[in-house]
Amino acid sequence: MKKTVEVLPDQTALIARSLDLILTKLDTAIKERGQFTIALSGGSTPKPLYEAIAKQKLPWDKIHVFWGDERYVSPDHPDSNELMARTAWLNRVDIPPANIHAVPTLDNNPELSATKYEQHLQAFFQVAPGEFPALDVVLLGMGDDAHTASLFPHTAALQVCDRLITVGNKDGNPRITFTYPFINAARSVIFVVAGANKRPALAQVFAPVADDSTYPSRLIQPQGELWWLLDAAAGAGNRE
Template identity: 75%
Template sequence: MNKVVEVLPDKEALIQRSLELVLAKMQAAIAHRGLCTIALSGGSTPKPLYEKIAQQNLPWDKIHVFWGDERYVPPTHPDSNERMARQAWLDQVPMPASNIHPMPTGSGDPAQDANLHEADLQAFFHTQPGEFPALDIILLGMGDDGHTASLFPHTDALQVRDRLITVGNKDGQPRLTFTAPLINQARTVIFVVAGASKRPALAQVFADVADDSQYPSRLIQPQGELWWLLDQAAGEEIQG
């Protein structure tokens, strides 16, 4: 694993650096393989990044968009990660509808929808059950509690090793999420983290020894590149 830590002066610089890195990785993937697969994160931090990507002149037909996790709500719901990304980016560009691969949340059964999305991923990436496809880019955030995607502290989802998609749990609310092994298969994982409230968890995530089940972001150790992009408020005490 190739790990890079960068601390940027402020949130604006963090978003600009994230944009540069994502564009570079997109262009490299398209040059090498003819397409780019990217999984998006939710939350407030990446929204300005998506708005900036929407302003670029990119070969949209060669970019396929996935989500690392999704709240179990309809895509029209204000809390939906899909809705946020569509408003900020995907609805603003001529990307083919077939290139957008949201997590299904409509059956009323999260486990059933997790199975459905896993089958969709296997079909798209031409993988067999038990195989983990390599996405080009997975964007991640980190919560104050050290969670990432919908891998929350001390939840069953952390233990899932044989699936691509599982059901996460936040205070009794189900979510769909990439599993740690799927994230770790990625060619590039990029954490984008802002705010002083993240410092205590970051100290544990970066510690030589700490509890992975308490700080799930520690589980993310991809076979490709791992980038931690932090603003000064979050990363002041972190040495790359």
């Protein structure tokens, strides 16, 4: 694993650097493999990044978009990660509908939805059950409790190592999430983290020794590249 930590002066610089890195990975992937696969994160931090991507002139037919996690709400719900990404980016560009691989959330059965998304991924990447395909980029945020995707501290999702997708739990509310081994199969994992409230968690995630179950972002150790892009508020004292 190649790990890089960059601290950017402010949120504008953080988004600009994130955009530049993603466009570099996109260019490489399309040249080498003919397509680019990216898993999106939710939350407020990546919204301006998605808005910036929407302004680019890109080969949209070669770009496939997935989600690293999703709240178990309808796609038009204000809390939906899909809705946020569509509003900020996907509805603004000429990407084929078949290239948008949204998480199913309307089964009224989170386990069934997780299985459906896993099967969709297996079919798309043409992998057998138990195999972990490599996305070009998995974009992640981190909460002030050190959760990432919907992998929350001391939850059952952290124990799932033989699936691509599982059911996460946030205060009793189900979410659909990538498992950490699936995230770790990626060619590049990019954390984009902003805010002073993230500093204590980052100190534990970067510490030589700490409890993975208490600080789940520690579990993200990809086979490819690991990028931590931090704004100055998050990064103070966390430069490695």
